[in-house]
Amino acid sequence: MNSIEINNLSLNFGDVKVLKDLNLSVNKGEFLVLLGASGCGKSTLLNCIAGLLEINDGQIYINNQNVTWFEPSERGIGMVFQSYALYPQMSVKGNLSFSLKNAKLSKDEIEKRVKHASEILQIESLLDRKPAALSGGQRQRVAIGRALVRDVEVFLFDEPLSNLDAKLRTELRVEIKRLHQKLDNTMIYVTHDQIEAMTLADRIAIMRDGLIQQLDTPKIIYSNPVNKYVAGFIGSPGMNFLKGKILQDGKPIFKLEGGWCESPDLSNYKFQETIKVEKEVWLGIRPESVVVGGEAENMPVNFNLEIEVFEPMGADTLVWSQIGGQEFRFMVDVNTSINVGGTLTVGFDPAHASIFDLESEERL
Amino acid sequence: MTNSQNNSSVVDPRGPKPRKIMSRRNIILYGTLLVVAIYYLIPLYVMIVTSLKGMPEIRLGNIFSPPVEVTFEPWIKAWAQACTGLNCDGLSRGFWNSVKITIPSVFVSIAIASINGYALANWRFKGANLFFTILIFGAFIPYQIMIYPLVILLRDLGIYTKLPGLILIHSIFGMPILTLLFRNYFTTIPEELFKAARVDGAKFWGIYFRVMMPMSLPIFVVAIIMQVTGIWNDFLFGVIYTKPDTYPMTVQLNNIVNSVQGVKEYNVNMAATLLTGLVPLTVYFVSGKLFVKGITAGAVKG
Amino acid sequence: MFNKVQLERFFVGSVMLAFVSLVLSIVGIKSQLFQNIQYLLLFISSVIVLLIGIQSKSINFFSNRLQKQILGWLISAICSAAIWAFAQKGIQSIFPAIMGYRKAWNTLEPFALYATVVFIMFALMLIIIGARDTKIDRPGYIERFLVYNLSSKIAAMPMIFTSIGIFIIATLWTIYHSFTNSRMLPKSDFIGLGQYERLWSSDRWYMSIENLAIYGVCSLIFSLFIGFMLAALLDQKTRFENTFRTIFLYPFALSFIVTGLVWQWILNPDYGVEKIIRSLGFDSFVFNPLYNADIVIYGILAAGLWQGTGFIMCLMLAGLRGVDQEIWKATRIDGIPMWKTYIQVVIPMMRPVFVTTLVIIAAGIIKVYDLVVAQTSGGPGISSEVPAKYVYDYMFSAQNLGQGFAASTMMLVSVLIVLIPFAYLEFGRRKYD
Numbered sequence A: 001m002n003s004i005e006i007n008n009l010s011l012n013f014g015d016v017k018v019l020k021d022l023n024l025s026v027n028k029g030e031f032l033v034l035l036g037a038s039g040c041g042k043s044t045l046l047n048c049i050a051g052l053l054e055i056n057d058g059q060i061y062i063n064n065q066n067v068t069w070f071e072p073s074e075r076g077i078g079m080v081f082q083s084y085a086l087y088p089q090m091s092v093k094g095n096l097s098f099s100l101k102n103a104k105l106s107k108d109e110i111e112k113r114v115k116h117a118s119e120i121l122q123i124e125s126l127l128d129r130k131p132a133a134l135s136g137g138q139r140q141r142v143a144i145g146r147a148l149v150r151d152v153e154v155f156l157f158d159e160p161l162s163n164l165d166a167k168l169r170t171e172l173r174v175e176i177k178r179l180h181q182k183l184d185n186t187m188i189y190v191t192h193d194q195i196e197a198m199t200l201a202d203r204i205a206i207m208r209d210g211l212i213q214q215l216d217t218p219k220i221i222y223s224n225p226v227n228k229y230v231a232g233f234i235g236s237p238g239m240n241f242l243k244g245k246i247l248q249d250g251k252p253i254f255k256l257e258g259g260w261c262e263s264p265d266l267s268n269y270k271f272q273e274t275i276k277v278e279k280e281v282w283l284g285i286r287p288e289s290v291v292v293g294g295e296a297e298n299m300p301v302n303f304n305l306e307i308e309v310f311e312p313m314g315a316d317t318l319v320w321s322q323i324g325g326q327e328f329r330f331m332v333d334v335n336t337s338i339n340v341g342g343t344l345t346v347g348f349d350p351a352h353a354s355i356f357d358l359e360s361e362e363r364l
Numbered sequence B: 001m002t003n004s005q006n007n008s009s010v011v012d013p014r015g016p017k018p019r020k021i022m023s024r025r026n027i028i029l030y031g032t033l034l035v036v037a038i039y040y041l042i043p044l045y046v047m048i049v050t051s052l053k054g055m056p057e058i059r060l061g062n063i064f065s066p067p068v069e070v071t072f073e074p075w076i077k078a079w080a081q082a083c084t085g086l087n088c089d090g091l092s093r094g095f096w097n098s099v100k101i102t103i104p105s106v107f108v109s110i111a112i113a114s115i116n117g118y119a120l121a122n123w124r125f126k127g128a129n130l131f132f133t134i135l136i137f138g139a140f141i142p143y144q145i146m147i148y149p150l151v152i153l154l155r156d157l158g159i160y161t162k163l164p165g166l167i168l169i170h171s172i173f174g175m176p177i178l179t180l181l182f183r184n185y186f187t188t189i190p191e192e193l194f195k196a197a198r199v200d201g202a203k204f205w206g207i208y209f210r211v212m213m214p215m216s217l218p219i220f221v222v223a224i225i226m227q228v229t230g231i232w233n234d235f236l237f238g239v240i241y242t243k244p245d246t247y248p249m250t251v252q253l254n255n256i257v258n259s260v261q262g263v264k265e266y267n268v269n270m271a272a273t274l275l276t277g278l279v280p281l282t283v284y285f286v287s288g289k290l291f292v293k294g295i296t297a298g299a300v301k302g
Numbered sequence C: 001m002f003n004k005v006q007l008e009r010f011f012v013g014s015v016m017l018a019f020v021s022l023v024l025s026i027v028g029i030k031s032q033l034f035q036n037i038q039y040l041l042l043f044i045s046s047v048i049v050l051l052i053g054i055q056s057k058s059i060n061f062f063s064n065r066l067q068k069q070i071l072g073w074l075i076s077a078i079c080s081a082a083i084w085a086f087a088q089k090g091i092q093s094i095f096p097a098i099m100g101y102r103k104a105w106n107t108l109e110p111f112a113l114y115a116t117v118v119f120i121m122f123a124l125m126l127i128i129i130g131a132r133d134t135k136i137d138r139p140g141y142i143e144r145f146l147v148y149n150l151s152s153k154i155a156a157m158p159m160i161f162t163s164i165g166i167f168i169i170a171t172l173w174t175i176y177h178s179f180t181n182s183r184m185l186p187k188s189d190f191i192g193l194g195q196y197e198r199l200w201s202s203d204r205w206y207m208s209i210e211n212l213a214i215y216g217v218c219s220l221i222f223s224l225f226i227g228f229m230l231a232a233l234l235d236q237k238t239r240f241e242n243t244f245r246t247i248f249l250y251p252f253a254l255s256f257i258v259t260g261l262v263w264q265w266i267l268n269p270d271y272g273v274e275k276i277i278r279s280l281g282f283d284s285f286v287f288n289p290l291y292n293a294d295i296v297i298y299g300i301l302a303a304g305l306w307q308g309t310g311f312i313m314c315l316m317l318a319g320l321r322g323v324d325q326e327i328w329k330a331t332r333i334d335g336i337p338m339w340k341t342y343i344q345v346v347i348p349m350m351r352p353v354f355v356t357t358l359v360i361i362a363a364g365i366i367k368v369y370d371l372v373v374a375q376t377s378g379g380p381g382i383s384s385e386v387p388a389k390y391v392y393d394y395m396f397s398a399q400n401l402g403q404g405f406a407a408s409t410m411m412l413v414s415v416l417i418v419l420i421p422f423a424y425l426e427f428g429r430r431k432y433d
Ligand SMILES: Nc1ncnc2c1ncn2[C@@H]1O[C@H](COP(=O)(O)OP(=O)(O)OP(=O)(O)O)[C@@H](O)[C@H]1O
Pocket: A013, A016, A018, A036, A037, A038, A039, A040, A041, A042, A043, A044, A045, A192
């Protein structure tokens, strides 16, 4: 059963088309993360679902009810904002009960719900304070509580954690995950933090320029990105892209532009469709899937590389190097001894690589 | 600027650089400011001393000399006995008229303008900006061109020369600048707050009264200050849209001072003038920074 | 023939146009043409209501999702019908209490009748629209007009009424009547440019214009210069800045009447400055600006500057504070003298502040009236007349409305000459928002 279904949604700001014919359906109880670069229309999409923006075309269903023309408060959604958006002149309790008062609930019911929500979020002791007297993490808890008390089907989060410092962010992230497991609501969560997306999501939707590029589980998005944009967007450090050609020599092989002694055999790569003719492509290899030293020898493709620069990052070290004039990065264990100008044997498995058409940038 | 090279060349410079208080720069700076300040204060001083002297003393002395014999007679006369035409009940009637005009006008004009500003900032509808632009243009159009049609309108509504009429007029002509003030203020309130309130089920008026208004008290105070002084000081609308019974204080003051009949009693005139200026001056001195904020916010952001 | 969307558009359009023509005809441009247009437009809109009604399959009020709005419009219709009823003699005699506002009812009567019809039509439209298929992707035109953001539209009514009903229509009304021969009462017999010819051949008008020009140019220059100098002086991390600012600004809190009267007193030759200087031994010293026709306008200027310069100073000070403070550090390191920094860096950076200040001063100058009335009443003779006073005198004392209208139209024209280039410069570039 679909909790949210969006058909052919379009939204313009004046002449600027921000969302173009967008389709999306979210299952009941699912945690969907919208991920994308700044300005791609994530907040806009969320606001459309919430009914805060008047759409130009399309339909929105929540719980199989067409809510396209409904007021935000009638849609059965709760929303949490990046800047918390707490009413500064009301106490925490006032903030939590504002929506319930608007819905004209009885005093007892309000009391009960506020108590319940504040227990879940552990903010009982803060109920009488004003938002100004709260820390960032506490404020965001109250903001979540405001959605919680409304007892709604769908939660919408617009970058709820990006105003917090790194440590608090991790804490609250886990808490949101726990909340989701406990409540089993549908949640749509906007972020541009990949880690948040990967750790929280049942499915991730990658957006670009008002279109959803790929909608899938974090694992598949990581291992099988549908195009070069998604591949480059997900993963940190980003994927290596080597420009070259696929030649058909009985088996498909990759020829790097600019020349390279290796010509990797791609026969165990799962092509969407077999490639008959010569084709210009990008070969994408994640830095994490490159192995070094003894292990590299066992890989279908292995070769030596000169180290140009390296950046120790704690457990791992990121090494910058070049293949045939094209940039190539990979990770090595912190204990590997490396020095600038030295060489390393590295290897990878083309089966775990991604290949994209040079022009359309679609996965092959 | 301050240069202490000469005396410090022998010692090793250390710690804060010595500053000369009587440097040339300071003398010029504070000297100029002082002279200008005196120029600005003279009229107030003259008003006060004149209003405290008796007529014989005024005829003999000069306007700057302090009163030899302080008398409050002129103040009492100005308040209760000064004559305009046939009425000889002083400025008190004008004062109460002004109070009766100012309080409702301030209230009504701010209520209307704040709601307009709120609608413009948060609930924009198609065409809203067109009306707003016309409204702002209206602030610059000379009132003279709209005066007479409004006389007709008020006459048709049966409130010409009555207080409700003048209140309406003040609300109309106060609208452009106040609407601008409130619109600009409301747009600085984070939009997410407004969105949150909508998700929480508050409607147009609910958000205005429960969320926006409590957050905007400072701007309401600024608007009140602007309107109280503006409406109290108004002369043109008072003289056009009221009649002698309902004349506001400024009009009555002008009539008292500039009336041609009788002997001129300058001390009474100055007492009356001071009395009229007292309300805005009090507002000004009490509100201080907020007054400045009000007039600059109303102007600069346009 | 037409699809629904087009029909709806026609409906809204014709109702709006009908209303505009009603307003125009009521405001005085009374012609049969407007009346006929109204009826025609109303007729067209009712035909459209019918057409849309015929196209809808079923109309069931009780399942209508727009019930609340429909009720709202019906209630509005009842209210305006009541206003219309209050204007009827029969009803007035039944309820004597409403007699007191007879004039108001009578004025509102045509509006009320019209509004009743329109509101009922709105309600009908919504009944039809609300009952129709909701599967279409977008609310129709009428629904967006009548339902979306309705509270906001209602709340903005005072603004709409003021901007259109007063600022535009009243202005047009006056301009229109400046071409008539109105004397005690506004008339609509068109006499062409007669009033303007009379205006421009009147000495008093010339004197007014000349005075305004002198007053305007001088007060622009002096208040900008003095205002900026004072602001710059106060911006030197000056001690007692607040005290000085309070002193410079207090006259701005006073009315022009008070200002005018004080300065009338100070400049009084028998008691004021002239007498003091004479008593110091300069027996032939003459300083009586308010009694000398040649320089009286400068006497007024002095008072005007005293009242307004503090305000200009405040604007300038706000502008100076808005200038990036790093600039001062940079110029200090580069060793550029302060006055040079002001002229070459700061003033150019404050261009927008100067422009707004200029417009504010200019808009204030043209309105100058109270000050003259209080200080000189236009005297001696007509030597301190200003246009605003000319307008007032002709409209309310000389019973020559036409002259007043023509003069006020000229005032409007001169403001537009100042304002339009400004609006073009400031708002043309960046979109007004
Ligand atoms: N009120 C508006 N008027 C005009 N354009 C707007 C408006 N709001 C957003 N936009 C534009 O729409 C696009 C999408 O904005 P949106 O806020 O949805 O981005 P986002 O994906 O949420 O970005 P971020 O990650 O920075 O929050 C942007 O290009 C933005 O400039």
